[in-house]
Amino acid sequence: MAxxxxxxxxxxxxxxxxxxxxxxxxxxxxxxxxAGAADAAALAAADTASGAVSGVPCERAADLAERFASSLVACEIDGLIATVTVSTTFAGMPVRVSARAGPPP
Incomplete structure (x- = not known):
């Protein structure tokens, strides 16, 4: 029994x-x-800002974030440097990740 x-x-x-x-x-x-979505979105925005890809940098970043089932929360372009924040939810809690991309200093 025990x-x-x-x-x-x-x-x-x-x-x-x-x-x-x-x-x-x-x-x-x-x-x-x-994190992968944020990295890819930042790279896409930086490539667009540099002229390597045509389009609007933040629109490219938003499009790429959506492909990762995430949403673009913030996008800032400073010259050729792109800083983005991407968000999604897990178990009802928000998950936010920021990434930065651009040419080396």
Whole structure:
């Protein structure tokens, strides 16, 4: 009888730990996906600002962020340097990442 209670307890703890680990892992994947979206959007805006690609820099950044299932929150162009902030949600919480791209100093 006692061994059944111990076994049930062990299974319960293992289940709780598994759910917690899965949630943390999913949050890490979302953060990396948004970081990639921010990097790509900043590079696209910087390329457009430099004239390597035609168009409006912030519109290019917004388009690229949408392809990553994210949205462009902020876009600032200073010469050839682009700074963007991209956002999405995970479990109802906002995830924001900023990135900067441009020529080397």
């Amino acid at each position: 061994s059944a209670a111990v076994a049930a307890g062990i299974v319960g703890v293992a289940a709780i730990l598994t759910v917690g680990l899965a949630t943390v892992s999913a949050a890490a994947v979302t953060a990396q996906r948004v």
